[in-house]
Amino acid sequence: MNAVVVGGGPAGMMLGLLLARAGVQVTVLEKHQDFLRDFRGDTVHPSTLEVLDDLGLSGRFDRLRYRKVTSLNVPLGGDLTPIEAFAGMRVKFPYIAFVPQWDFLDLLAEEARRHPTFTLHMSTPVTDVVERAGKIAGVRCADGREFHADLVVAADGRDSAVRRAAGMRVDELGAPIDVIWFRLTRHQDDQENLVFQLARGRGMVAIDRGDFWQCGYLIGKGGFDAWKAKGIEAFRRDVAQVAPMLADRTGELSSFESMGFLEVRVNRLRTWHRPGLLCIGDAAHAMSPVGGVGINLAVQDAVATANILTRPLLDDSLTDNHLAAVQRRREWPTRLTQRVQAFLQRQGFDAKRKDGQLPVLMRFLVTRTGIPRRLAGRFLAFGFRPERVRSVTT
Numbered sequence: 001m002n003a004v005v006v007g008g009g010p011a012g013m014m015l016g017l018l019l020a021r022a023g024v025q026v027t028v029l030e031k032h033q034d035f036l037r038d039f040r041g042d043t044v045h046p047s048t049l050e051v052l053d054d055l056g057l058s059g060r061f062d063r064l065r066y067r068k069v070t071s072l073n074v075p076l077g078g079d080l081t082p083i084e085a086f087a088g089m090r091v092k093f094p095y096i097a098f099v100p101q102w103d104f105l106d107l108l109a110e111e112a113r114r115h116p117t118f119t120l121h122m123s124t125p126v127t128d129v130v131e132r133a134g135k136i137a138g139v140r141c142a143d144g145r146e147f148h149a150d151l152v153v154a155a156d157g158r159d160s161a162v163r164r165a166a167g168m169r170v171d172e173l174g175a176p177i178d179v180i181w182f183r184l185t186r187h188q189d190d191q192e193n194l195v196f197q198l199a200r201g202r203g204m205v206a207i208d209r210g211d212f213w214q215c216g217y218l219i220g221k222g223g224f225d226a227w228k229a230k231g232i233e234a235f236r237r238d239v240a241q242v243a244p245m246l247a248d249r250t251g252e253l254s255s256f257e258s259m260g261f262l263e264v265r266v267n268r269l270r271t272w273h274r275p276g277l278l279c280i281g282d283a284a285h286a287m288s289p290v291g292g293v294g295i296n297l298a299v300q301d302a303v304a305t306a307n308i309l310t311r312p313l314l315d316d317s318l319t320d321n322h323l324a325a326v327q328r329r330r331e332w333p334t335r336l337t338q339r340v341q342a343f344l345q346r347q348g349f350d351a352k353r354k355d356g357q358l359p360v361l362m363r364f365l366v367t368r369t370g371i372p373r374r375l376a377g378r379f380l381a382f383g384f385r386p387e388r389v390r391s392v393t394t
Contacts, residue, residue, distance in 0.1 A: 007156030011281030018306035020118035031125035043292030066099035136276035181260035
């Protein structure tokens with residue numbers, strides 16, 4: 001049996017690699033001509049680093065341009081205080097790696113191409129599904145080509161064209177925030193690693209990129225047009241108020257057109273599959289950016305999918321029950337993660353909290369040593385159900 005994976009993001013490329021290395025004939029279709037897109041999720045947590053280690057890719061990953069983050073700088077007592085995120089955890093990779101997503105995807109694609117059963121088509125947007133006798137039997141592309149398959153996997157993101165064409169129902173859970181992305185120069189005497197700043201109704205996370213900060217500015221849902229109406233100078237002042245450490249360089253923000261904007265949507269499919277079709281990653285569940293877990297959940301979905309479906313694909317015995325098994329394994333970690341994200345969003349945007357003050361529960365988790373800190377670190381590192389690559393013979 002063969003598979004077509006739609007979408008060359010973290011879920012699609014990882015699944016394509018895993019299936020190909022097991023001998024499954026797999027084609028990945030990516031709508032863009034390359035992976036070069038800025039302000040894209042690039043947070044690689046220990047759970048994903050362990051998957052790369054399972055695949056023998058740790059050494060090659062280490063040669064990529066990335067920053068290791070071991071601590072979080074959070075506002076405590078009016079000052080930014082570094083908190084060791086993974087203190088006391090016995091893990092092989094006690095850090096978060098911030099790596100340009102295009103480098104991560106290029107690594108997976110390069111490894112996948114080593115296997116003769118793998119094919120990657122770039123600049124190939126999918127517009128429709130091919131359906132026969134009530135079963136999804138392939139996809140149709142914008143240029144008229146059709147790719148037929150025994151299994152189609154939709155990994156084409158939160159605006160999934162495959163999901164839409166297949167008529168699958170999505171439950172929108174709502175999110176109180178959107179994100180404005182921009183860069184500011186990092187100075188030699190700045191804090192290192194990750195910085196969180198919070199204020200009533202907004203906040204910011206700043207990611208240490210070496211010579212610049214990649215900043216995600218959290219605003220109330222639907223507030224981007226209002227900020228554009230106020231003007232760039234008002235936005236600069238607000239950034240300086242929320243993140244005083246960056247106040248001396250907000251003049252670098254020249255216009256809203258130079259920034260990125262993410263309309264945060266949180267949702268999930270009621271049923272992730274139809275005969276011949278499975279949705280994973282953001283196509284099955286769009287996540288909030290809180291915690292930067294998007295890539296890692298997508299990779300976990302891909303690993304679980306490969307672990308469950310490889311043998312049935314090789315044996316020509318794939319059924320709807322196998323597709324349902326993927327959802328059963330991955331749905332409850334998704335639901336729990338979305339609940340934690342929703343709780344943290346409510347805490348962070350509490351109108352009663354003073355500017356620059358971390359919410360009470362967050363302060364407890366990051367300042368207490370012992371079990372509370374380890375639990376918070378464990379969730380950040382691995383989520384609720386980490387997956388490991390299994391041999392096809394198991």
